[in-house]
Amino acid sequence: MSGAVHINTAELFLAGQDGSNMMGSPLGVCYPTTTAEVQNAVRWARSKGVPFIARGAGTGLAGGAIPEAGSLVICLTKMNKIRSIDANRRSAWVEPGVLNADLSRQTSREGLHFAPDPSSQQSCTIGGNVANNSGGPHCLSEGVTSAHILSLEVVLPSGETCTFDAETSLFDLRGAFIGSEGMFGIATAIEVRLVQNPPHVATMVVGFASVHDGALAVSAIIAHGIIPSALEMMDAPITRAVEEYVHAGFPLDAAATLIVEIDGLEYSVIDGSRQIREIVSLFGATSFQVAETAVERARIWKGRKTAFGAIARIQPNYYLHDTVVPRKKLAEVLSQVTAIATQEQLQVMNVFHAGDGNLHPILMFDKRVAGVMDRVHRAGAEIVRVSLEAGGVLSGEHGIGLEKRDFMRWMFTENDLLFQQKLRSAFDPDGISNPHKVLPRGSGCSDTASIPPGSWI
Amino acid sequence: MSISSPHFQFVNEEDLNTCVNCGLCLPHCPTYRVTGEDIYSPRGRINLIRSVKHGDMELTKEVVNSLDTCIQCMGCEPACPSGVQYHNIISPVKTEIHQRRYWRDIPLRFGLYVVSHLPLLRLLTRIISVFQVLKAVPKRLQIPRVPFRRQQLLNYPHLSREKEVILFTGCVMDAWYRNVHEDTITLLNALGYSVVISGDEYGCCGALHEHAGFTKTAEKIQGNIPRSTDNATIIVNSAGCSASLKKTFKDSHEVLDINEFLYRHISDLHKLLIHRKEKVIIQEPCHLRHVQGISLEVTELLGIAFDVVQLDDDGLCCGAGGSFSFSQPEMANAVRGRKIAEITRVIESISPDSVRYVSSANPGCLSFLSSSAINIEIQHPVTLLKQSLR
Amino acid sequence: MFKNAVNFGGAVEDLQKKIAISNSINIVGTNSTGVASNESEDEKLKAPAGIISYEPDELMISVFAGTEIHEVNIELQAAQQRIVIPDWGTIGGAVATRRNGLRETHHQTLPNNVLRCTVIAADGSLYQAGGQVVKNVSGFDLVKLLVGSWGLLGLIVEVTMRTEPLPQVSQWVKSAHPQAREQASKLYRPAVETLIEGVTYLLLEGHQNDVEQQISLLKGFALCEMPSLSHQYQYQNLNFLSQGPVRSIERGIRKQFDPTNKFNKKIAAQRNLLT
Known part of the structure; x- marks a missing residue:
C-alpha cells in the first residue's frame, strides 16, 4: 500500500x-x-x-x-516514528512525519521538550518545521527551528542519501538545508535537540488602551534587557474572537493585549515578572493578570495558538500575513496596516509575535463578494511594502513558498537572488525538487516553467 | 461558477464555508491518525463533500470510502477553532449514501433490526453465548463474552417520590451488561435515590441507527419511545444513548448521563467510597467527551476511589463508533490498535502491570476493547465505583 | 526600492575592484587561525574595520568584518551588552571559521547570532544574505552557509549580529571528578558545559540567587576563572574530508560561488574543494 x-x-x-x-x-x-x-x-x-x-x-x-x-x-505522514530518545544527550532521532506536539508529549517524562512551537504545533510535522525553519511564540528566547536541529538524513534530488551534521562537512549544509522549503531534497530522519522544561514559569496577560501603547511597551521590555520566553500581542477584535472560543479571561475592553511569559530559575522569574509589571504600568497598562495554574496557562496559549482559526467566526475567508519589522517600528507599521485595510475596505486583525517584531496581520473577507480578491491582493502587497520600508523582511516563519515569491525582488537585489539560486543549484542542479517556489521567475533561475493554476489565493 | 450536482444538496453551504482548511483538526481525527492520509481526515472529507456538492467532482468509490470510514466520533469539533459544525455536514451525507445502496448494507440493517427488537436480541444473545462456550463464534465478529442468563435487577421499594429517578435500560446494555445496571441501581440507592426501571418499552433509543445514517428508522424508533407522564430525571449509563436521549426528551424530561448525575453528588460520594490504591486508565467515549463535553467529571469521580492515569491522546476514538466496527472492521481495528498502543505506552511509562483497569462508560467501547488482545480488565466506571463502596 | 543595499563607501568599492581583477586571493584578518597562505602570488585582502551602527534597544550591532572583537566588546559593554564570540581576532574571522567559543553546546551559538552578512563575490559583485531583524531569513539561509565557510565563498565585508544583555552574575565552576557530568545534568541549562582535558567546566549565569542556588546543588565543584583554550581547539572541522554526496554538494557550492578558484586556494585544496 x-x-x-x-x-x-x-x-x-x-x-x-x-x-x-x-x-x-x-x-x-x-x-x-x-x-x-x-x-x-x-x-x-x-x-x-x-x-x-x-x-x-x-x-x-x-x-x-x-x-x-x-x-x-x-x-511523509506515514513516516511518523520517534526512532530514539537520548535523554542524557538531550536529543532524539525522529522521522519527518512526527507531529511537533507529539514529540514534546513523548519526551515530557524526561522533563524535556522540542522548543519550536508554531501555532499549528498540534498538527504540523517536524519535517515541515525543518522545511520552513518554523518559529512560534517561544522562539523569542529559544531561537527558531534551525537552532534545534543537530543532524539530518536527506534523500537528495539525485536520489542519493546522505547525512548533514556538524562533523561531516566544512560548510554548514545542515543549516543551509533548514528552511529550504523542500527545494534541496527530502529529510527522512531528523536529529532534534531537546531542551529542559523550565522549572518556573510566569505567564502574564496585560491589557492596553491602545495598540500603540502596547507596541511601545514591547520595545521597552526588550530594551530593558529582559528577554521573555514569549511576548505576543493580540488586538481587540481577535481577542474577542478567541475569548468566545477558549474563555481564557482575556481583557475584552483592552485595545491591545500582551501575553508575556518569562521562564527559568526561580529568582530570574520573580525578578523578571516584577520588572515587566513595572515597565507595562509605565506604558499605561490597563489590566495585569498572572496565570496562577498550569491549566490557566494552557488556556491562554490555546487561545493564542488557535487565534487565526477563530476568524471564521467573523468572516468565512482570511489571508494571514507574515512579515518582520524592527521592534521600534512596531507601532508605526501597525497603524500603517490599519490604514491600508481601511483604504481597501477590509477588516484586519492582528495577532503576532511582538517580541520578534514578527507581524501577522489577518485580512478577513468573504471571497464570494465580487472584486474582494483584488482588494485583498493589493492590501497584502502594501503590507509587505510598508514592512520592508521600515527595514523589515518578507517572512518571519511561514516561508516564501508561492505566496511571497514575487516579492523577493522587493527585498533582494538580482545579485542577492543569484547567489540564493546558486545554492539551490548545488543541491538540485536539475530543479526537480519542489520547483518554482521561493525564487522569483526570471532571476537567472533554472526553474522557469509556469506556476500552478490558481496560485496566490 | 459550479454546476449543480445530484448529491449532498442537504448539506448546508454555510457549514461548508466555515472550514478554512487550517488543518488543526487533523491530529484529532482517529482515521487520519492511523493512516496519515488527507482523504481520511475531516478537512479532506469536507473538501470532498463540497466538491461533490458543487459538481466539481464525481461521487467516486474513493469519495464514498472516505465518507464511509468517518467514525463520526466528533473529535474534530471541539478541536476546530472556526467552530465548524461537522455533524451537520457528515450526518446528511451518511444518510444519503445509505439510501443509495440498499442491498449492500443488508448485514448492517439486520444487526440494527436485532438491537431494536429486544426479544430477538435476547434470543440471539443466548444463542451466541452457547456458541461462545463451544468456541464457534468467529473472532472477526468482535463480540465480547455475553451472558446466557439474564440477571434480575434488584428493585427497591419507593422511598420517596422526591428522590426518584428512571434508569433507562436500553438494548445492548440490557442484554450484555445487566451487571452495570445492577451496579448503577446500587450506587443510586446508596445516594438515597429510588430507581424506576424503564423496562422493555424503553428498548433501543435509535442512537445506533442515527449514527449509522439510517435517519428514518431512527426517527421512527425515537417517535415510538413512550413519553412517561412521570417527570423524574432519566439516568442513562451508556454514553451513546445519553447523547441521543437528551435530544429525544429535550422538551419533556431531564436526561443525564450517569457520570453527570454522580458528579452532582460528588461530595456524598467522597463519604461513601474508599480509596483503593489501584490505578485506572480512563478511555473516554466520544459521545461523552466530544458530544456531551463530559470529561473532567469522570476523572474526578474515579479519582475518589482510584489513582487515575490519563491517556495523553486528546480523547481519540477507540474505533467502536456504534456499528462502525461492524461495517468498517479494517479501519476500526487500526484505530483500536492505536488506542491500545497508547494505553500500553502509558502503562509502560509508569511500570508494567502498574495499571489494574481501563474504564469506559459506553457499551460499544467496552465490548470493542474487550474483544481485542488487550490484557487488562475493562470496566464501566459505575462498576468500579460500586466495587469501591464502603 | 527597499533592498538591503547599503552604501558601504570607498573601502568596500576598492576591495570589489581588486577582487574582480585578481586571480588568487587570501583573506586574512589578524591571522588568529594561523592558516593564512604563504604563497607569494596570493593577494592578501582584509575586510575594512569599524562599527557601522549599534542599536542597543534592538539588541543588534552592524560592523565591518575586519573589526576586532575586543573593540566591539568595548562598545557593547558601555551599554551592558555583549556578543557570544571569544574575544580574539576579527568579527569576520570568527564568522568565517564558525568560532563558537565554549558555548558550542548551547543553542545560542554563533550561527544563530549572525543576522546578516554582506559579501564580495569572486566577480567583485556584492551580495547580501539575511536581514537586520531577529527573524532574519527570507528565502534560502545563505547566512548559515557563510558562517564557517572559511572564506571559500567570498570576502565577508559586513556582519550584523545579535547582542545580548549582560547577565547579572557570571560564574565558572570546575570539577575533575568522573561523575561531574552527572552532577551537571541536575542543573537547569547552564550557559556552558564543557569537558577540557578531563575537567568539567560549567558556566552559570543569571540572577545572583539562582546562580548561588545552582552551585549549591553541585558536589565537588570549585569556583574558577574561564578556562583558557588553545586557538586550535576551535578548528576541528578544518582537517576533515567530506565523503560521497556531501562532498559533491560542497564542491558544487564552491564551484557555483567561486568558479575560478580565486579565494583561499590553500584551504580549498586542503579540503579537496578545488574545482
Whole structure:
C-alpha cells in the first residue's frame, strides 16, 4: 500500500492543497514508510523527468506544499516514528512525519521538550518545521527551528542519501538545508535537540488602551534587557474572537493585549515578572493578570495558538500575513496596516509575535463578494511594502513558498537572488525538487516553467 | 461558477464555508491518525463533500470510502477553532449514501433490526453465548463474552417520590451488561435515590441507527419511545444513548448521563467510597467527551476511589463508533490498535502491570476493547465505583 | 526600492575592484587561525574595520568584518551588552571559521547570532544574505552557509549580529571528578558545559540567587576563572574530508560561488574543494 502511487481524483485533489488558499494539480501521491521508499519515489520521478514535492500535514500558509502541475507528491505522514530518545544527550532521532506536539508529549517524562512551537504545533510535522525553519511564540528566547536541529538524513534530488551534521562537512549544509522549503531534497530522519522544561514559569496577560501603547511597551521590555520566553500581542477584535472560543479571561475592553511569559530559575522569574509589571504600568497598562495554574496557562496559549482559526467566526475567508519589522517600528507599521485595510475596505486583525517584531496581520473577507480578491491582493502587497520600508523582511516563519515569491525582488537585489539560486543549484542542479517556489521567475533561475493554476489565493 | 450536482444538496453551504482548511483538526481525527492520509481526515472529507456538492467532482468509490470510514466520533469539533459544525455536514451525507445502496448494507440493517427488537436480541444473545462456550463464534465478529442468563435487577421499594429517578435500560446494555445496571441501581440507592426501571418499552433509543445514517428508522424508533407522564430525571449509563436521549426528551424530561448525575453528588460520594490504591486508565467515549463535553467529571469521580492515569491522546476514538466496527472492521481495528498502543505506552511509562483497569462508560467501547488482545480488565466506571463502596 | 543595499563607501568599492581583477586571493584578518597562505602570488585582502551602527534597544550591532572583537566588546559593554564570540581576532574571522567559543553546546551559538552578512563575490559583485531583524531569513539561509565557510565563498565585508544583555552574575565552576557530568545534568541549562582535558567546566549565569542556588546543588565543584583554550581547539572541522554526496554538494557550492578558484586556494585544496 505504501509503495503505491495513488492517482484517483479525490486524493489528487486533496494533495493539491495545503493551509493556504492555493491549489495545484499533481500527477500522483505516494506515502513512503522508509527512507528507501522515499529514495525509490525520487528515483522514479527522476527517471520520468517528473518534479516531486515533499508534503507533511499540509498546514503551511505560504503555499510551499502546493504541487507543481504534473508532479509527484511524496507525503511523509506515514513516516511518523520517534526512532530514539537520548535523554542524557538531550536529543532524539525522529522521522519527518512526527507531529511537533507529539514529540514534546513523548519526551515530557524526561522533563524535556522540542522548543519550536508554531501555532499549528498540534498538527504540523517536524519535517515541515525543518522545511520552513518554523518559529512560534517561544522562539523569542529559544531561537527558531534551525537552532534545534543537530543532524539530518536527506534523500537528495539525485536520489542519493546522505547525512548533514556538524562533523561531516566544512560548510554548514545542515543549516543551509533548514528552511529550504523542500527545494534541496527530502529529510527522512531528523536529529532534534531537546531542551529542559523550565522549572518556573510566569505567564502574564496585560491589557492596553491602545495598540500603540502596547507596541511601545514591547520595545521597552526588550530594551530593558529582559528577554521573555514569549511576548505576543493580540488586538481587540481577535481577542474577542478567541475569548468566545477558549474563555481564557482575556481583557475584552483592552485595545491591545500582551501575553508575556518569562521562564527559568526561580529568582530570574520573580525578578523578571516584577520588572515587566513595572515597565507595562509605565506604558499605561490597563489590566495585569498572572496565570496562577498550569491549566490557566494552557488556556491562554490555546487561545493564542488557535487565534487565526477563530476568524471564521467573523468572516468565512482570511489571508494571514507574515512579515518582520524592527521592534521600534512596531507601532508605526501597525497603524500603517490599519490604514491600508481601511483604504481597501477590509477588516484586519492582528495577532503576532511582538517580541520578534514578527507581524501577522489577518485580512478577513468573504471571497464570494465580487472584486474582494483584488482588494485583498493589493492590501497584502502594501503590507509587505510598508514592512520592508521600515527595514523589515518578507517572512518571519511561514516561508516564501508561492505566496511571497514575487516579492523577493522587493527585498533582494538580482545579485542577492543569484547567489540564493546558486545554492539551490548545488543541491538540485536539475530543479526537480519542489520547483518554482521561493525564487522569483526570471532571476537567472533554472526553474522557469509556469506556476500552478490558481496560485496566490 | 459550479454546476449543480445530484448529491449532498442537504448539506448546508454555510457549514461548508466555515472550514478554512487550517488543518488543526487533523491530529484529532482517529482515521487520519492511523493512516496519515488527507482523504481520511475531516478537512479532506469536507473538501470532498463540497466538491461533490458543487459538481466539481464525481461521487467516486474513493469519495464514498472516505465518507464511509468517518467514525463520526466528533473529535474534530471541539478541536476546530472556526467552530465548524461537522455533524451537520457528515450526518446528511451518511444518510444519503445509505439510501443509495440498499442491498449492500443488508448485514448492517439486520444487526440494527436485532438491537431494536429486544426479544430477538435476547434470543440471539443466548444463542451466541452457547456458541461462545463451544468456541464457534468467529473472532472477526468482535463480540465480547455475553451472558446466557439474564440477571434480575434488584428493585427497591419507593422511598420517596422526591428522590426518584428512571434508569433507562436500553438494548445492548440490557442484554450484555445487566451487571452495570445492577451496579448503577446500587450506587443510586446508596445516594438515597429510588430507581424506576424503564423496562422493555424503553428498548433501543435509535442512537445506533442515527449514527449509522439510517435517519428514518431512527426517527421512527425515537417517535415510538413512550413519553412517561412521570417527570423524574432519566439516568442513562451508556454514553451513546445519553447523547441521543437528551435530544429525544429535550422538551419533556431531564436526561443525564450517569457520570453527570454522580458528579452532582460528588461530595456524598467522597463519604461513601474508599480509596483503593489501584490505578485506572480512563478511555473516554466520544459521545461523552466530544458530544456531551463530559470529561473532567469522570476523572474526578474515579479519582475518589482510584489513582487515575490519563491517556495523553486528546480523547481519540477507540474505533467502536456504534456499528462502525461492524461495517468498517479494517479501519476500526487500526484505530483500536492505536488506542491500545497508547494505553500500553502509558502503562509502560509508569511500570508494567502498574495499571489494574481501563474504564469506559459506553457499551460499544467496552465490548470493542474487550474483544481485542488487550490484557487488562475493562470496566464501566459505575462498576468500579460500586466495587469501591464502603 | 527597499533592498538591503547599503552604501558601504570607498573601502568596500576598492576591495570589489581588486577582487574582480585578481586571480588568487587570501583573506586574512589578524591571522588568529594561523592558516593564512604563504604563497607569494596570493593577494592578501582584509575586510575594512569599524562599527557601522549599534542599536542597543534592538539588541543588534552592524560592523565591518575586519573589526576586532575586543573593540566591539568595548562598545557593547558601555551599554551592558555583549556578543557570544571569544574575544580574539576579527568579527569576520570568527564568522568565517564558525568560532563558537565554549558555548558550542548551547543553542545560542554563533550561527544563530549572525543576522546578516554582506559579501564580495569572486566577480567583485556584492551580495547580501539575511536581514537586520531577529527573524532574519527570507528565502534560502545563505547566512548559515557563510558562517564557517572559511572564506571559500567570498570576502565577508559586513556582519550584523545579535547582542545580548549582560547577565547579572557570571560564574565558572570546575570539577575533575568522573561523575561531574552527572552532577551537571541536575542543573537547569547552564550557559556552558564543557569537558577540557578531563575537567568539567560549567558556566552559570543569571540572577545572583539562582546562580548561588545552582552551585549549591553541585558536589565537588570549585569556583574558577574561564578556562583558557588553545586557538586550535576551535578548528576541528578544518582537517576533515567530506565523503560521497556531501562532498559533491560542497564542491558544487564552491564551484557555483567561486568558479575560478580565486579565494583561499590553500584551504580549498586542503579540503579537496578545488574545482
